[in-house]
Amino acid sequence: MIRFAASALALSLLAGTAVAEPVAYDFDKSHANLSFTYNHLGYSTTDGRFGNWEGNLQIDKDTPSNSSVEFTIDIDSLDTFWADRDTHLKSADFFDAAKFPKATFKSTKVEQTGENQLEVTGDMTIRDITKPVTLQVQVTAMGEHPMAxxxxxxxxVTTVLKRxxxxxxxxxxxxxxxxNVTFHAEALTAAQTN
Structure with missing residues (x-):
């Protein structure tokens, strides 16, 4: 009976303990870049970027596995710095942006793999085709922003996609x-609303 009472007390204490919630962060788009590269015929590397995207980031510093991220990318914002190539990449030969204007990523698992290193696994959808993708994440800084x-x-963030x-x-x-896809970004805690 004493053992049962002690167990009940321990459970009630645990139940009353406040559990930290993941914190919402907003991406600072003035200090972010979503870019990609691919090899052209073995002669050169072509660079490009997507200028318009939205992200939803939740960070749990104490328990990274509770963190999450979602992304929506505007395919029409693709820019390889050559207008004719951009038009071709947006055509039905590739992204078919008129029919599939958005690409999305939604995380399903976050795992800390080393000091300041994470693997984020999730579902990538392009042209209405969804495939699992793993992102390699290097946390370059975490703390109070010196200006904000x-x-x-x-x-x-890096990953490799097979088109x-x-x-x-x-x-x-x-x-x-x-x-090869690369994403560099800063994010700040989101404004709290009551």
Whole structure:
């Protein structure tokens, strides 16, 4: 009976303990870049970026596995610094932006793999095709932002996508199937609303 009472007391104390919730962060788009590169015929590397995207970031510093991220990318904002190539990449040969104007990523798992290193696994959807993707995340900074005077985080994110996985296999293997994606960003704690 004493053992049962002690167990009940312990459970009630645990139940009453406040559990920290993940904190919402807003991306600072003036200090963020979503870019990609791919190999062209073995002769050169082509660079590009997406200028318009939205992200929803939740960070639990104490328990990173409770963190999450969602992304929506405006395909029409693709820019490879050559207008004719941009038009072709947005055409039905590749992204088919008129029919599929958005690409999305939604995390399903966050795992700390080392000091300041995370693996974020999630579902990437391009052209209405969804595939699992793993992002390698280097946390470059975490703490009070020296200018904004609020909690901030910095990230360098990389992954490799196979465009053929998303129905974009034109010119493979001459133009590389693998596309290297990089995302650099700062994020600040979101304004609290009551």
């Amino acid at each position: 005077k609020k909690e901030a985080a910095g990230f360098a 053929s996985d998303f129905g974009m296999d034109k010119y493979v293997p001459y133009v590389s199937d693998e596309v």
